[in-house]
Ligand SMILES: Nc1ncnc2c1ncn2[C@@H]1O[C@H](COP(=O)(O)OP(=O)(O)O)[C@@H](O)[C@H]1O
């Protein structure tokens with residue numbers, strides 16, 4: 001079953017002459033156990049796509065289903081709840097609160113969500129990500145790569161079925177890119193998540209199960 | 224509360240400065256309150272010490288003891304609890320030791336009436352002879368001692384200080400207690416029975432010559448009393464509002480810096496309420512700490528204040544003001560809360 005489905009989705013920003021068509025009749029689907037890569041240059045509509053696929057905004061036309069539900073039919077609270085329970089967002093920046101230690105970032109999730117990973121599962125995840133020694137550290141004491149891996153762990157801790165990431169390799173050097181690609185691949189295969197990455201980074205292509213190219217809001221499947 | 228406390232702990236300097244600000248404002252508020260109550264007490268200490276419920280003054284006196292004179296012919300029948308009080312502004316000059324002049328007011332009493340009988344002294348005894356007087360206890364800070372001889376300006380014979388009275392202040396002026404004949408001598412004759420009747424009873428009286436006023440009416444008409452209290456109350460009120468705005472503005476600035484983080488949290492589905500509660504409870508924590516510290520600071524300051532300074536603090540009232548301060552600061556936090564409520568999860572991707 002597809003956890004995310006976009007059918008004929010279009011998005012238009014603004015009115016009249018300043019009108020921008022950011023997405024044009026996009027069709028997309030993501031199933032558990034798969035790594036989906038959406039690749040395109042800056043300004044092509046990647047973030048717009050990701051926010052619509054994550055229920056952060058609604059399309060101008062077309063249909064979106066997240067976990068079988070149309071976010072446009074939900075109240076704001078219900079959308080919050082859908083994101084909290086089903087979606088893990090990993091964004092380019094500001095994923096971690098600067099005044100919480102790594103461990104407390106997870107504690108914050110505890111306080112708003114019952115259905116999270118067990119302490120043992122969290123420990124395994126942290127070891128897998130190589131950040132189990134960093135639990136007492138604050139985000140500003142971590143490197144860019146460590147920050148990102150904590151953000152990934154934080155998103156997974158809430159135990160979402162879907163993981164959405166915006167430009168996850170933007171802050172990383174070549175060597176790290178391979179590691180992150182491998183990591184998201186593992187998430188999909190081993191943890192059985194539906195993973196969607198949007199990026200302009202060609203180096204991630206090798207890890208994808210499904211590849212989409214986006215240009216001027218038009219999406220085409222590559223393979 | 225989790226986010227609020229963790230953040231305060233992490234940014235100790237930021238929040239320490241805000242707490243310091245609240246502490247100083249609270250300190251200023253409590254010092255003003257202390258002065259307000261202290262000065263109010265110097266206005267009414269004697270009236271309270273006399274257990275006054277009703278004051279009878281002559282009708283033309285405009286509720287002013289200084290202007291009131293009751294003729295013997297107009298005197299109503301007195302009941303238990305009533306005391307004749309003769310009052311006159313006087314200047315006393317000390318005859319013993321270094322000369323010293325002091326403005327005061329003579330209060331003449333009758334030995335068979337309640338004010339005299341319940342006069343509370345800190346030392347010595349009540350005036351038993353016409354030329355004996357009891358001074359307000361705070362005159363001891365000016366060097367007056369038992370056995371000193373003093374003269375009233377314009378009087379030939381000298382008087383002996385035989386005691387010091389507790390709560391001897393009326394309308395900011397120290398009292399010289401003597402007997403009623405002494406007062407009559409100063410006022411110039413026995414045709415006047417007294418300046419006023421201070422009674423421990425509640426009653427009404429309205430004759431052609433006299434009128435009875437309840438304690439509150441009389442006190443509020445004390446020269447300067449109401450104006451002084453209103454001035455202090457206004458200053459305290461303004462400080463409260465200023466502290467509310469300060470806390471609001473500080474939290475606003477701090478919240479602005481956190482908005483990108485909050486947007487990500489909102490995208491991750493953390494309810495807006497969690498973030499609102501964090502900000503409001505943070506304001507409450509800051510105000511409570513600042514309030515308690517300012518109470519402590521006030522208490523320490525009181526240890527060092529000179530006895531002559533009119534300063535008196537009512538702790539229940541101070542606690543009430545702290546509560547109001549906490550409440551107002553928390554209301555101030557609603558300014559940044561508006562900001563948080565406007566954060567869209569979508570902002571996270573911009
Ligand atoms: N809120 C908005 N209002 C108007 N235009 C927007 C808005 N967001 C994005 N756009 C426009 O839509 C197009 C796609 O933007 P975006 O989805 O951010 O692309 P990408 O993430 O690939 O850089 C761009 O031309 C951008 O200027």
Ligand SMILES: [Mg+2]
Nearest residue numbers: 043046047048
């Ligand atoms: Mg983008």
